[in-house]
Amino acid sequence: MTEQEIFEDLSRKFGDKIIEFMEEGTQNPTVVVDAGTLAKVATYLKDDVRFQFNSLMNLAGHDADGETDLSVIYHLYSTELKHYITLKVFTSRDEPKVASVAELHKTANWHEREAFDLYGINFEGHPDLKRILMEDDWEGYPLRKDYVPAEFYRGMRIEKVK
Amino acid sequence: MSYFSNISSAITTLVDGMKVTMGYFVRPREHVTLQYPDEVWPIPTRNIGVGEIESYNTIRSKLVVDFEDCIGCKACERACPVDCIHIETFKAGPDEDIGTTKNDTKIKLRVTSFIIDMSECMFCDLCTPPCPEDCIRMTPDYQFISNDNVKLAVTPEERWRDRDHLIYEFSKVSPIERAQRQADAEKVAAAKAAAMEAKKAAAEKAAAAKAEQEAREAEKARAEAATATDSEAPPSPFISETPVDSAEPTPINIPTMESAPEPEPMDRIEVPMETIKTPEIPEVKPVSTETTAEPETSSEPDSSSEPENSSKGETENG
């Protein structure tokens, strides 16, 4: 099934919660989904026999420029039907909130923790949302473009990032 | 029944395994151990097609510069992902002849400092291809052994002591000349600033800032035209310290240089910190080309960095 068909089907099912279909400027055609509906879309995509997107290859947080909304990108793959779809959700910078898919795709558990760790995106419904790569008491979200590292961490000087 | 087949398979497979080890035990020694200082690994030869330099066909290890051939273009400095190369250049005076490289390129910049910090180098070999003169290269010398009694860092002040022997200064320019050039550059900069001030005062307009900006840019463009030997090179962030030959060129004080003592060999040259410290960068370039010669990382911990370090130590303790 092509990405276009998937998008059309999703649009029929979820209406205006499916925001747009991006084919330009990306190698992986992307469906932009409303942040609140994402879990439902992912469940639908996984359970529907025509899609069977049972494998979440990748989950990446993204901050384009430090001003606009943060986004989360989901790369889905079906091991049965061997087709792909990329989902993207936007969430506000000040209060980033996305529904968690950790129960649906267990692999998302750690990936969401990573996105939380590095971008501060709150995944609602995540069983154990805490920092994974950085220290538990680290301040700030390092991969945000507007991140300014603190001078010291527990008395240790933080080397400036080149 | 599987009980007995288990036992029998256990015995047979274990004996099988023991055969292998015994086979190696009684075999004439085709050992893999290298008795390192007595035997050394045969360095593989490889021809990567750069120049005719025989020593180039080797493994990637210690990074060196044929300093006579360096034109100070800083292409390697920009290519370095970890900023382990620190170059300081000053524009040569109009009647000064620094020489030519082996490719007969006239050297236009006096390289007063060429530091390679091998303790930061990650041996990626990205700096060698951009070099227009093929003068920076990786040699097969992988034994970074210092015969000096290297002190381990015990205090914050001595933090970098333990890797002093890994910081190589290739420039043979004497510290006196270097200081001289630094002073000259500062003089030019001061003169420039004074001129700016005067200009600004004369203008007395709100557009003064804009004019200054324009002037700066113009200078920079000119300096770039002068310094950039590689057409690909983005404008260097070191422009501001380069003496800009505008209306009144300040010649380098050559007599002073001649009266200077013989330059020391390629060892570390004890240079006061002020000279190595880079002036403030006027604007932020694409981050990768940012080459701030961080005093505390690139150079010896001397007097100038002491207060900072000691205060840091206090903070850490506190």
Place this chain on the structure above:
Amino acid sequence: MIQLLANWILSFDILSGMGISVAWGLSLFIVAALIFVFVAANAIVLVYIERKVSAFMQVRLGPMRVGKFGTLQTVADALKLLQKEDIIPRSADKVLFIIGPWVILVASVVTFAAIPFSDTLLAANMNIGLFYIVSISSIVVLGIVMAGWASNNKWSLYGAMRSAAQIISYEIPVGITLIAVVAVVGSLNLQTIIQEQAGTGNLFHWIPIPLPNWFIFHSPFLFVAAFVYLIGATAEINRTPFDIPESESELVAGFMTEFSGLRWALFFLSEYANATLVAFLVSIVFLGGWQSPFADYEGTQIGFSIITLVAIMWTLFVRAKTGRLSVYPLGLSLVITIAAWLFPGFAIWMASPGIFWMLMKAGGIIFMLMWFRWTFPRLRVDQLMYVSWKVILPLSLINLMGVAIWMWLTGEIQF
């Protein structure tokens, strides 16, 4: 031997005044010191050999720096260990922490008192020698549990608990296997056991292959029993593949985790002392102890000739096939054979019993243990128990019964 030494001391005019009890005590002390020196020197040599053996099995060279071919490496290591700081963790149980290693060491050194190195060279000729060794060596587990508990470290505790379970489990099959031999001899005296194995006889009583009268060739049951004992004893001394109490990749270092310096060296010492003890016991009980494998000097000549012939054929065969076999073993056996034929004195010496044969046999067993160690993976703790209770124990019981039946069949005993 203590009696002999005491008499020898008293035979000197100057010393004769000290009285029999003082002389006895003095010789007791000397013998104990000798045993301890033997154990310590033995550990140093064995560590070197083990490192070399493992290196050769792993296409390495092993220690090569200190001394020629690294022969002084372990001496240097021992000196280093003695100099190391003695660390006792703050929250450790200090008393047990200090006692633990010594208990292990003492338990393993004391057993050597009953080992007959030759027909005269033994500290104490006990009539219950075998029983003494088995019972004393099981004290080791007490020291291990002490050390593991006192460390106040979870890994150490795991190691100690595993060790306790393991050693106690394997005591039983090992004991029963030894009983099978005792049943043949009818004595627990180790000298008697060895003397029973003198002379030459047929393999398994009936098969007409002339072999020494060792118990390993006594009957198929004792043949199996020898291997059962070897496996059980390997487990009892915590060596690979049964090294779960200190399994390096799981429990860091098991009960030894918190120990350093001298205390750790004591563990090491006792480990090798135990290995040596097992090797001695196997050679005493199954391989004729200090008896020579050759009946007389003609036997030596013929025996070595046969060995050399086999070695030549094997070497030629393997070299033709793969081209990868060292010729040194062949050369060694060739030299010995020629010497045995040329110098009858040498052959007679080879045929006579003595400490040389004891050490050779023990060395062979120790090599076997090393061979196991550097080949096999490690068993899991429950599999270890499986092997003990479900394989080794039934086998040893069958052996015990089988030996009894065998002796009845061969007419060694009558009802």
Place this chain on the structure above:
Amino acid sequence: MGRLHAEEMVLNMGPQHPSTHGVLRLKLTTDGEIVSHIEPVIGYLHRSFEKHAENLEYQMITPFTGRCDYIAAMGSEHGYAMAVEKMMGIELPERVEYLRVIFAELQRIASHLVAVGTFGLDVGAITPFIYCFRERELILDLFEMASGARLLYNYIWIGGLAHDVPPGFVEKTYEFLDAFDEHVAEYNQILTGNKIFVERAADIGVMTPEVAINYGVTGPSLRASGVNIDIRRTEPYSIYDRFDFDVPLGQGLQGTIGDSWDRYYVRVLEMGESAKIIRQALDQLPVEGDVKSAIPRRIRPPKGEIYFRSENPRGELGYYIVSNGKNVPVRLKMRSPAFSNLSVINEIGQGWMISDVIAILGSLDIVLGEIDR
């Protein structure tokens, strides 16, 4: 008398532990020897690769990718180079493609040798580990010959290779391959069939296909569960469609499909398949061709994003790159295979003994460098 009560004990395995393959910490909740819960704690080797990448030009990132998965640096570099090339639409010379495949597969063998050897080490067999490393050294010799480095190569550049291979490389590779088959037979003799090893690995930590896919497990660990997904085959990148090779799947030869033994044995078989690919690639390797001809002067991928995945020795290595048309990426996320592979440890390791947890961890073949990045 107070009642004697038993409670579960929390055991910290790592970050300094012989068998955690780096600085991984496992919080084991144990009931005696039985482990009832495993919580991996990672991040001890976090070197902010992604943050670095956002501040480095594209060609400067290549050496950093190798440092993420330091056991298989060629694989990481290959994946990264292909991702950027796909963004820029670069057509590679044939010789480059073949050489890249040769190096990637050599790296796969080297990486699997480490995996097989350390798995043996984890269950207590020390000698096979040394044999494996001896073999690996020969591969590293080949790498050193070509790139000048033994561990971190920076050899596969965007648009080509750093240098062409030196004369004699092809012959030496053939030599290595000829000796290699014999040595694999030796590993099988000493380790694969060994009863103790089988007891330690078979039926331990069984991973069903559903669990594996749900947890995003990829690579040999996934194929050991019987799922036939190898990106080289399902979605051939580079020139993998030209080679004839099998995808070994776990068959449960000694126990259940998807147990630790299967994960181990799939790797052993994969080494043979990689050797097969290398042979074919060497046979077809074009003699002529400039390996640097396609290297772009400026690496500025057009505005856009890509998720590109390739088959690393440990599994699916994905690069999610967002470019805004400049010479520095806006976002570079490395979807490292071992990251997802490790996350399954609690699911398959629960209820086994401490020794088994170590065996399971070893069979997953993790590299902390790419987990923590």
